[in-house]
Amino acid sequence: MPSEQDLRTKIESGLPDLHNLIVTDISNGCGQSFDVVVISNTFEGKNKLQRSRQINNLLKQEIAQIHAFSCKCYTEAEWSKVVV
Known part of the structure; x- marks a missing residue:
């Protein structure tokens, strides 16, 4: 099973201009469900x-090994409006 760190490392290495990344195992640590928030200006447009x-x-290989995966993607400007 992939861990929070596995997902974090893969996203950090594959996504340019990463501003912030929040990876949360929402399956009480068993690695079956993850909620991910990615903030990068790569998403502009x-x-x-x-x-x-x-x-x-x-995360194709990691997602194939888990039960549930949720991902929200924002630019820096969009994120600044979310976390007012």
Whole structure:
């Protein structure tokens, strides 16, 4: 099973211009469900589907091993409005 650190490392190495990354194991540590928030200006000009696909492609092998995966992708400007 992949860990929070496994997902974090894969995203950090594969996504340029990463501003912030929040990876949370929401399955009480058993590695079956993850919630991920990615903040990067790489997402500028991309819609939600394109953003999600970019992260899903990075984590293709890890996602195949887990039960549930949720990912929210924001640019820095969008994130600043979310965390007011």
